[in-house]
Amino acid sequence: MNSHHQTIKTYPTSLFLFCLLIPPLSATCNNVEKTVVARRKNITCIDQERDALLKFKNHIIFDECELMDLWGNPGTPDCCTWNGVSCSNQSGHIIGLNLSGAPYQGGCLVSQVLSPSLGELKFLKYLDLSSNYFYGMDIPSSIGSLVNLIHLNLSYSGFSGDIPRLLGNLTRLTSLDLSRRNDELYAQGLSAKSLNWLSRLTLLTEINLSDTDLSEATDWTQSIGSLPMLEVLQMDNCQLSTSLTSSSSLSSANLRIVSLSRNYYISSSIFQWLFNTTSNYSSGVPSLEYLDLSYNIIQGPIPDAIGNFQSLMHMDLSNNALSGSIPSTLGLSGSLGGPSRLSYLDLSNNQLEGTIPASIVNLEYLGYLDLSSNYLSGDIPCKLEIREFPHYASFVFNNLSGSIPKKLSYLGPYAFQENPNFRTDEIQGPCEKDRKDKFKLGLYVSIGLGFYTGFWAFCGTLTIKNSWRHAYFRFIDHIIDNIYVIVVVNLARFRRNFEV
Incomplete structure (x- = not known):
């Protein structure tokens, strides 16, 4: 005390x-x-x-x-x-x-x-x-x-x-x-039965109403959306529901943090609400850095537009009912280029299908990846790497096949269990692209060494042996003379035939 x-x-x-x-x-x-x-x-x-x-x-x-x-x-x-x-x-x-x-x-x-x-x-x-x-x-x-x-x-x-x-x-x-x-x-x-009063607080940059009962505040999307300066929005466990209207759009161009987890009644229309507004309108660069929509009832696919958020570092969409495939836009450069900054990605406990997109290997700052408890199939991308702390990844309870990528072998077999066709006791060899790259490199090196060796063996001999050098140049002169005679004779013959 x-x-x-x-x-x-x-x-x-x-x-x-x-x-x-x-x-x-x-x-x-x-x-x-x-x-x-x-x-x-x-x-x-x-x-x-x-x-x-x-x-x-x-x-x-x-x-x-x-x-x-x-x-x-x-x-x-x-x-x-x-x-x-x-x-x-x-x-x-x-x-x-x-x-x-x-x-x-x-x-x-x-x-x-x-x-x-x-x-x-x-x-x-x-x-x-x-x-x-x-x-x-x-x-x-x-x-x-x-x-x-x-x-x-x-x-x-x-x-x-x-x-x-x-x-x-x-x-x-x-x-x-x-x-x-x-x-x-x-x-x-x-x-609160209504959040209409919030719309008058136009200078608000940060709101935290987490763990308040907003089950009757059906106007929350309009009220929050009318705040032009908003940067941080935290409304976890508020029993929110999304009932979007034509006026349900965000006016803020500066949103950095959105946390709406554990509301259970938020639907996929939340993506429409977010994607209409989280861009900086003057430059077109998305400002969103942190997105947590976990533990809701969001159904349907993850929009491809999620890959446009180049500032996004933390995304948690776990424990929903998302279906379809993981967007191939994850890891790709946005409209203005530049690598994705995503370091935390949790898509666990959904209904995602298809293969893990190869573009995910481009997430240079990835430190946490959880794709467990879905219906994902195919091989894990060979070059996938968890580069940053805490170096965590989980692929359990899927339909994946193949073996453990070499760069993820440190995770051990437990991170890949409950995949019936996956070989948890085997580590992949070099990636196919790596093998092709090594072959091309070896071919180019061999050609270069061969040319270098042949060139200097020939030129070095001519430099050292005078008799060989004289013989070589006489031979060249003879060839040039022969070519000259052949050209002149054929040219004269052509002219005579043309005149006739």
Whole structure:
């Protein structure tokens, strides 16, 4: 507890250094910097805002990490010096409040009721109450009045009930995290019957609503799609369904991370929604880097267009009902060329058929490949190689034939089991193309050596032996004379015949 308490006390400086390293928190760096400057200039906080903080503290039952231990202490009357509080260096108003607990370690603050006094912090830009125990209470509606908020994190804190639509008033918000752990102590989590309020938050770049109940929010594709600045979308285990309409298209050209796993009701129309929007419209280069659609009911083939995402590094489509073949576009250069950056590919537990495309050997950065539990047939491409860490691959429970490729022999037979026609005790020899390349190389080398040897044997002899050299040149002169005579005689004969 003491070490954690010490960490909290050095919050302004440590957060300032930390946020410089994390680009998503760059909007907060200015706030922390202003806080440090404010303390140097001895700017004190506003009395009304100090009282609001004390009212908030009075509703906290227990402070495990002593986050607010010095709040209201006679020795620290200036609330700008309190742990977790950041103030403006110009006005002294509170602009940041970080009371986050320790994730996965039980949290810090315990309360059954949060004071509405938070709504009095009208200049607040950064609010983090994550990883605490708030006993399944509703999100205070007073937060919806903090119209200057840029960052709001209420994750892992036990909030439940309907997400207040008043959050739609926070039009300056760039980051919103209302996620929860599925194993939290509270049976009921957050829910929403509509996400229409999100469409007003046009500056949002990051959204995390994972483990909230959005089973009735059938407008989520339209609401999320209307956010032009969106870069990160995390909505795992939200009971989402895809019911696309003509207005269901994404306006963001900057999506980097999309995680929609464990929703179970998402269909193949999700590809249409994604592929219409994840390109940078100005350059045509796809921006998507991380895609997780695992544990849904996506049916049908994997679109060939998936190979156009040259920035994609992580793709997990496992545990769906995908059918057809693996797109041959995987590993091929996109419309603007350049190698694929894909390093993680999981297509396991689907209904994929056909052979493993030869183009997959072009995935230069591949470190994780799972094609298990499908209906794949044929040989594994001879030149397939897992080049990067963690060097994992699995082909079990398929209909593959042949033997283990030499470059995958380190995986052992277990990675290829449950393929009836596969020889797990045999390692392939050199690839056919390698054999042809070696033959061509040997042929060219032989021709080159033969020419080199013959040329210098002949020229060297003429150089050393004068009699041979003279005889050779006499022979050449004789040949040239004969050719000249033959040409002249035949030319004269031709002319006479022509004149006659």
